[in-house]
Amino acid sequence: MLNAIEIKNLIKIYKDGNTALKGISLTVKQGDFYALLGPNGAGKSTTIGILSSLVNKTSGEVKIFGDDIDTHLEDAKRHIGLVPQEFNFNQFEAVEQILVNQAGYYGLPRKEAWQRAEICLKQLDLWDKRKQQSRTLSGGMKRRLMIARALMHQPKLLILDEPTAGVDIELRRSMWVFLQQLNKEGITIVLTTHYLEEAETLCRNIGIINQGELIENTSMKSLLARIAKETFVLDTSTLPEQLQLGPEFTRIDEHTLEVEVLKDEGLNATFAKLSELGVQVLSMRNKSNRLEELFVELVQQGSH
């Protein structure tokens, strides 16, 4: 199968001397749903910037569906639809105008561009807003407009830089469904996100960048399999002051306990112990997202 993205030894040193990428190599397969994670300033947006020609690389090799950006830049660009992190459309242009212009830049004749705009606007639920100036749209609509714009030329690869930042939960979930649908239709998707739940829900493969280096590049499944223990928060009946609990327990207050459980041990032993001590568990939840715990751990390791 053809690789959607092939990056070899990518280095980016900005004019101020800041080395944003220190020789990243990664491959994203055609049809993949790939998450690129990392803390702020790790190099995610620089990587996306180089892929989409908004940032000049210092050295290294980048191929999009086999087209090298050094030798076949226009062909490489044709494969990509970009949804950047910040709104970057003309605030004074009408929604439909933005889409039709964008299609024109990719060589789509005017008549076809209008037809395509109708499809994209309806897909993204913006058809009713097509005549409105883009600056009058809500934040969520603006984000959908950027997705619609990126899809105008029917790209094979969709790159989304934090597509759901600042979007309410309902809209975020509907965008997830939409992106999953696009991926099913064969579009390769690469996204960066700060919502690790988003990456866990959507993506099959994951890369973690920290301080300009790729510290992980693996499948989501194998990454999650490496999580050895999980922390649960238990809401309990009143806990007696003198109650003796094991080291795996942390008493938060008189109604709350935290317990660390090894993944292969399960929760039965914990419940049995609490029953023995006369503690009734009223409800329980994960302390935090599993991926989030692992992410923090990996980034911290990488920083040392």
Added chain:
Amino acid sequence: MKGQLYFTAFKSILIKEIYRFTRIWVQTLVPPAITMSLYFVIFGNLIGSRIGEMGGVSYMSFIVPGLIMMSVITNSYSNVASSFYSAKFQRNVEELLVAPVPNHIMILGYIGGGVVRGLLVGLIVTCISQFFVTLQIHHLFILVVTVLLTSITFSLAGLINAIFAKSFDDISIIPTFVLTPLTYLGGVFYSISMLPDFWQGVSQLNPIVYMINAFRYGFLGVSDVSVWVSLLVICSFIAVFYSVAYYLVNKGIGLRS
């Protein structure tokens, strides 16, 4: 095949640019019409009637070509400077940078927008001038070629200004401190043959002198400098400005990090 794609991309940029300045016609088309009407009334009618003839024609007839050219220069320049800088400021220039649009096409699209606005304003001012003077055309070819090339020259200059600009102030500095003085000293209101020899020599370093004179020749058949030299000077400026603009866009200066 690629030619067709490029032509569609060029057309899209051009349509977008024309749509932009016609949407805000009150800011782009009306002010030059009012300003030039005032010039015609005050300098042409009121003061001009006391001046008498210049270059063998009435003062009003003498200044009309220069005033038309002045509005073409200003509008071609400011259209590209403000549109391209605004695209940088709002970051929608990225729409073009990520698309498979060659840099030549991007430059030509923006220049096309500047030329269309410059010529449209020139036409409006020409129509207004008809209320004050009956214009005759001495040499249509020279007239059309000069106005077109001048418009291209200043559209390119506006683009270079916008590429370097880091704030909206930066796109008003050049028009205020360079373009306006050069235009006023470029022989719009007087014949440079009136100047002492030294200042005539200095004036010949001003490219706008050549543009206005070639254009005036197209209307009136009178010029302070050779028309062919003028066209050569304008073409040289286009070649230099285009090369600079292409180099800057290609390097991504002010556009790519």
